[in-house]
Amino acid sequence: MKFLAVIRQVPDGESRLKIEGGRVDLSGATLILDQMDEWAVEEVIRLQEKHGGESVVVALGPERAEEALRTALAMGIDRAVHLVAEGYLDPITQAEALAEVIRAEAPTLVFTGGQQADWDSQALGPALAEALGWPVVSWTTQIELESETQAKALHDLDEGAERVRVALPAVFTSQQGLNEPRYPTLPGIMKAKRKELKKLPLSAASKAEVLEQTIQERTRLNKLIDGKDPVSAAHELVRLLHEEAKVI
Amino acid sequence: MILVVLEHDGQRLRKSALEAIGRARQLEALGPLAGVVIGENTQAVAQEASQYLPTVYVAEVGGYTAEKWAEAAYAAVQKSGAQVVIASGGRQGRTWTARLAYRMKAGLLEDTLETRAEGNHIVATRYSFLNRVTERQRAALPVVLTAKPNTTPPAEPQGSGGVEVLNVALPTGVEVLERLSEQKKGVSLTEATIVVTGGRGLGSPEAFAKVEELASVLGAAVGATRAVVDAGWRPYSEQVGQTGKTVQPNAYIALAVSGAVQHQAGMNKSKYIVAVNKDAEAPIFKIADYGIVGDVHQVLPALIEAAKKLKD
Ligand SMILES: Cc1cc2nc3c(=O)[nH]c(=O)nc-3n(C[C@H](O)[C@H](O)[C@H](O)COP(=O)(O)OP(=O)(O)OC[C@H]3O[C@@H](n4cnc5c(N)ncnc54)[C@H](O)[C@@H]3O)c2cc1C
Ligand SMILES: Nc1ncnc2c1ncn2[C@@H]1O[C@H](COP(=O)(O)O)[C@@H](O)[C@H]1O
Numbered sequence: 001m002k003f004l005a006v007i008r009q010v011p012d013g014e015s016r017l018k019i020e021g022g023r024v025d026l027s028g029a030t031l032i033l034d035q036m037d038e039w040a041v042e043e044v045i046r047l048q049e050k051h052g053g054e055s056v057v058v059a060l061g062p063e064r065a066e067e068a069l070r071t072a073l074a075m076g077i078d079r080a081v082h083l084v085a086e087g088y089l090d091p092i093t094q095a096e097a098l099a100e101v102i103r104a105e106a107p108t109l110v111f112t113g114g115q116q117a118d119w120d121s122q123a124l125g126p127a128l129a130e131a132l133g134w135p136v137v138s139w140t141t142q143i144e145l146e147s148e149t150q151a152k153a154l155h156d157l158d159e160g161a162e163r164v165r166v167a168l169p170a171v172f173t174s175q176q177g178l179n180e181p182r183y184p185t186l187p188g189i190m191k192a193k194r195k196e197l198k199k200l201p202l203s204a205a206s207k208a209e210v211l212e213q214t215i216q217e218r219t220r221l222n223k224l225i226d227g228k229d230p231v232s233a234a235h236e237l238v239r240l241l242h243e244e245a246k247v248i
Numbered sequence: 249m250i251l252v253v254l255e256h257d258g259q260r261l262r263k264s265a266l267e268a269i270g271r272a273r274q275l276e277a278l279g280p281l282a283g284v285v286i287g288e289n290t291q292a293v294a295q296e297a298s299q300y301l302p303t304v305y306v307a308e309v310g311g312y313t314a315e316k317w318a319e320a321a322y323a324a325v326q327k328s329g330a331q332v333v334i335a336s337g338g339r340q341g342r343t344w345t346a347r348l349a350y351r352m353k354a355g356l357l358e359d360t361l362e363t364r365a366e367g368n369h370i371v372a373t374r375y376s377f378l379n380r381v382t383e384r385q386r387a388a389l390p391v392v393l394t395a396k397p398n399t400t401p402p403a404e405p406q407g408s409g410g411v412e413v414l415n416v417a418l419p420t421g422v423e424v425l426e427r428l429s430e431q432k433k434g435v436s437l438t439e440a441t442i443v444v445t446g447g448r449g450l451g452s453p454e455a456f457a458k459v460e461e462l463a464s465v466l467g468a469a470v471g472a473t474r475a476v477v478d479a480g481w482r483p484y485s486e487q488v489g490q491t492g493k494t495v496q497p498n499a500y501i502a503l504a505v506s507g508a509v510q511h512q513a514g515m516n517k518s519k520y521i522v523a524v525n526k527d528a529e530a531p532i533f534k535i536a537d538y539g540i541v542g543d544v545h546q547v548l549p550a551l552i553e554a555a556k557k558l559k560d
Contacts, residue, residue: 013378013490013509024381036491090387092349092356115490120376122339123346123356126314130350135421136314138343152425157312158338159485160429164313167421176474176491177484207355208387211371216382220521220537224528227542234550237522238558240538245520247499248442248466248558 001053001148003044004107005077006098006128007037009061009068010118022212033068036113038075039174042181043143044111045076051145053108054078058101060094062086066197073192074184080197081105090208091123097202098124099131107169108148114139114173125173135166139175249279251330253321254297255341258289261296263439264336264395266402269300271395272334273403277365278389279331284324284414286317294411302409303328307416311427312340315419318347323414325352330390332370337394345392355387359396378490378513397438398496430485434460435469437486442499443515445471445488449504449525449544453481458548459503465555471495471515473505489514504544507532524548 011017015029033041041057048055057072059065060083069080081101089097102110112125122138129136137143139156146152149168154161156175184192223240227233241248252272254265272281282303285294287310294306305327307320321344325333333348335341337359349356357363360372361382371386372393437443444466446459456470463470472482474489488495490513500518505511507523507530515521516535523532523539524547533539540547 011377013513017377017380019381024377090356091346092354095346095350117378117490118376120374120378121358122342123349123358126343126346127350127356130318130347135419136343136347137422138314139339156339156484158340160427162424162428163426165423165425170421207353208357208385211384211386213376213381213383215380217380217535218517218519220535222533222536222539224533224536224539224541227524227526227540227547230540230542230546230550231553233540233542234547234554237538237540237551238554241499241520241522242558245499245537247520248555 001051002056002105002107003047003053004056004058004102004105004110005037005040005044005072006058006110006112006124007041007068007072008034008059008113008116008118009065010034010116013117017215019213019215022214023210024213031064031067033071034113034117036115036117036174038181039178040111040113041072041075041077042179043174046179047145056081056105056107058098059083060085060089060098060202069197070192071184073195073197074188075182076188079195082197082199083202084199085202085204088210089204089206091121091127093204093206094124095127095131097204098128101200102128102132109151109168110171112171112173114175122173125171129171132169132171135170136173137164137166137170138173140172141175141177143172249328249330250275250281250332250334251321251324251328252281252283252301253333253335254283254285254293255336256285256287256293258287259292261293263402264397267397267400268334268336268395269403270400271363275332275363275365275370282324282328282330284321286320287312298409298411299405300403302407304409304411305414306411307414309416309418311424313419313422313424314340314344314347315421317344318351319419320414320416321348322351323416327414332389333392335394337396341394345394349392352390352392354390354392357385357387357391357393360393361396361399363393378509379494379516430483434463435467437469437471437488437493438495440469440495441497442466442468442501443471443488443495443497444468444501444503445473445505446476446503447473447505448475448479450476455545456481458552462548462552462555465552465559468501473511502532503548505532506530507535
């Protein structure tokens with residue numbers, strides 16, 4: 001069996017974001033393996049630990065995305081494939097390029113993050129499934145392999161959740177609760193440096209373009225009341241919400 | 249042609265469907281409108297939909313899977329020749345529309361706040377980077393787009409149209425074994441004008457009774473942080489944040505919530521943010537309009553009393 005994770009490198013949510021020339025400028029931001037992809041990587045490693053076979057991680061992104069691939073290798077994935085593409089590519093175009101690599105790998109299943117922490121996109125997993133002609137299970141919180149061609153999964157809907165049986169190969173996207181990802185160990189990090197990381201250049205035209213990005217933070221009032229006297233603080237807050245903000 | 253995929257509950261169109269029709273009407277320069285009703289018990293809903301749209305397709309395909317929805321929507325696209333498909337956001341909508349967009353080789357505009365036609369392009373605004381950035385995207389037709397809930401006024405009925413049945417071959421890759429529905433009580437979190445959220449600092453599930461009390465006095469919905477949901481104090485359906493729900497109420501009241509970025513991703517666009525936290529350095533105060541630096545166990549009962557007095 002072969003288990004495959006598709007990942008992205010994204011800015012750490014705690015990093016300050018800058019806008020330069022109408023675009024998000026990531027220079028100076030701390031870049032990490034997307035935390036929802038971390039769940040995907042962890043699940044792939046656990047599936048391999050339980051069922052044997054091979055684990056592979058694939059990323060589509062700029063040169064620097066190699067660091068995120070190394071993180072996945074350090075967590076325990078066997079080898080990596082990097083489709084190198086600079087600039088914005090929409091998820092449909094990404095899916096098309098990734099599907100080619102994944103078809104050749106012929107994994108038992110593919111896992112990716114439920115939502116990307118940079119582009120806030122939820123589309124890559126399902127678009128990839130369509131490109132491959134496979135089923136998709138999005139926002140997965142539990143997965144159990146029944147055979148090489150069948151799995152049971154629990155996943156979130158808009159409201160509530162459902163248990164499904166899925167024909168494999170299939171694409172799954174991750175959701176909170178799936179697992180607790182392991183940290184890369186020092187020996188893991190050393191080993192990752194020697195693991196195979198194949199680079200494939202990609203040039204493709206995006207079906208959507210980003211015209212402008214802005215950070216429109218509301219100016220917050222920051223009116224803080226000392227709560228040492230809780231009763232008068234509460235009255236003051238209720239008064240402000242009623243008379244000034246007019247929201248209650 | 250613009251095709252609107254209409255969400256419903258087997259009896260009526262959902263509010264999100266009326267919002268999607270509203271979006272479609274804003275794009276009328278790109279062609280006439282049609283709708284499609286997909287799922288179970290579609291007949292009555294299709295009749296209702298025909299009061300809003302000149303053509304309504306129906307595909308009776310049973311319960312939801314992304315594969316069935318994409319298949320049915322694609323059948324309606326082929327039948328109508330639609331170059332634009334509009335659906336509601338949400339997890340399900342954003343899953344099957346990605347399948348559909350791939351099949352149509354379309355540009356996909358996800359979770360849009362606003363959309364307008366520009367020649368044979370659609371320009372959309374949306375949030376990115378965990379809700380921190382606002383961006384404008386542009387895609388040439390064909391386009392599939394999802395509308396973020398509560399961003400468009402619901403459409404009013406207009407004329408009357410015909411209903412046409414679609415026959416759809418059903419994909420079989422996913423078999424639904426069991427639905428675990430959530431019990432809904434009180435005000436809906438995503439539609440509430442006031443949300444009162446409790447965090448780990450409340451210390452116990454029992455302390456949440458006071459959060460519920462404040463919410464009920466204010467006519468608000470109850471929210472929770474992930475720490476609280478993980479501890480099993482509150483159901484996941486109440487979680488606000490990156491992996492929970494996104495809310496944008498007039499007032500968001502965060503009680504003993506630290507304000508982690510993943511939590512902020514679900515509430516940072518609220519009109520007014522109010523926080524109670526004993527730590528003056530908590531990140532939530534950086535984005536708060538009003539706050540009390542104090543012990544939630546003392547402040548919350550006092551807030552309930554003050555709010556009751558106001559409402560009397
Ligand atoms: C990929 C990913 C996705 C995530 N998604 C979400 C999400 O969707 N939603 C979400 O909420 N989190 C999410 N998280 C988790 C998030 O990072 C935080 O861990 C979480 O929001 C913390 O919850 P909290 O504020 O209740 O708890 P804490 O961070 O523990 O904060 C408790 C606060 O209560 C205050 N406090 C304690 N006692 C008192 C008292 N007596 N009176 C007043 N104040 C008091 C403390 O000062 C503190 O600020 C996600 C994390 C990851 C990695
Ligand atoms: N949400 C987004 N949607 C589209 N493009 C983006 C988004 N965020 C960043 N970009 C741009 O995509 C380009 C490539 O980003 P990257 O893949 O991080 O190198 C940069 O110019 C970014 O500004």
